[in-house]
Amino acid sequence: MAEAAGYQCGYCQTQEIVIGMPLVIDHIIPEAEGGTSEDQNLCLACHRCNEFKGSQTFADDPETGEQVQLFNPRTQVWSDHFAWAEEGVMIIGLTSVGRATVKALKLNNEYIVRSRRRWVSTGWHPPQD
Numbered sequence: 334m335a336e337a338a339g340y341q342c343g344y345c346q347t348q349e350i351v352i353g354m355p356l357v358i359d360h361i362i363p364e365a366e367g368g369t370s371e372d373q374n375l376c377l378a379c380h381r382c383n384e385f386k387g388s389q390t391f392a393d394d395p396e397t398g399e400q401v402q403l404f405n406p407r408t409q410v411w412s413d414h415f416a417w418a419e420e421g422v423m424i425i426g427l428t429s430v431g432r433a434t435v436k437a438l439k440l441n442n443e444y445i446v447r448s449r450r451r452w453v454s455t456g457w458h459p460p461q462d
């Protein structure tokens with residue numbers, strides 16, 4: 334399982350090796366919404382992102398109010414839609430998709446921000462990829 338060292342959440346990039354808990358399989362389009370269990374509809378996610386996402390596939394961009402599809406870790410590139418701020422403590426949405434996803438999945442919730450501050454101070458975060 335050497336490659337497991339590289340496992341990270343498709344949404345918040347939290348690394349499995351850092352949190353010490355297995356990531357879960359996220360259905361990008363939830364099964365309840367007709368999503369399949371084929372590879373193209375699956376990604377690794379942390380528990381929190383998976384829970385906050387729930388059955389959502391769309392969310393509002395807090396800047397424009399426009400409803401957009403949530404970030405798709407399979408078909409979109411993380412760095413096109415998000416950037417790290419404060420050296421890796423905060424995730425900034427660069428696009429409508431990024432901003433809507435940051436808000437809907439609470440990518441900067443107080444618990445993860447608290448942990449990221451520690452990880453950043455030790456060089457464990459953000460992941461280098």
Ligand SMILES: [Zn+2]
Pocket residue numbers: 342343344345346347378379380381382383
């Ligand atoms: Zn996550």
